[in-house]
Amino acid sequence: MKTEQVWFFKLSRNAALLAGMSLLFSTVASAQAPDNSKTNQQDRNKGAVTADQQAETQADRDLAKKIRKSINDDKSLSTYAHNIKVIARGGTVVLKGPVRNEDEKTAVEAKATQIADAANVKDELTVKGKSEN
Secondary structure (H helix, E strand, O other): OOHHHHHHHHHHHHHHHHHHHHHHHHHHHHOOOOOOHHHHHHHHHHOOOOHHHOOOOHHHHHHHHHHHHHHHHOOOOOHHHHOOEEEEEOOEEEEEEEEOOHHHHHHHHHHHHHHHOHHHEEEEEEEOOOOOO
16 A cells, blocks of 8 residues: 555544544533432422431342332333332332333332332322423
C-alpha cells in the first residue's frame, strides 16, 4: 500500500471513531438522571412506610427477596416495575413505586400475592406513562 493510502485509511478510521464517541457522549449527557427525591421527601413527611423500615427478621427478608426475584425474573416488565420498593414487615408486604401501566401494576401485585397472600399485600404502586419523567 502506498503511504498516502495508509494515511487516508488511518484518518478515516480515526474520524469514524471520533464521530461515534461524540454521539455516545452526547446521548449520555442529554439523558436525564432519575430523581425521586421529591417522592421520597413526601413519603417521609406523610409518615409512610419507606424502604429503610424493612424488618430485619429473616422471614421478612426472605419474603421480600422472593417477591423481588419473581418481579425481576419477568422480563416483560419495565425497568420501572423491576425497581419498585418491596417492603416486608411482620409478614405484610408494601409495594411502592411507579410502573408503566395498569397491566404492569396488576402483574406485580399478582406476583406478590402469589407469594405473600392477598391479605398481606398493600399496593401503593402508581402508574407512570412513558411520556412522564
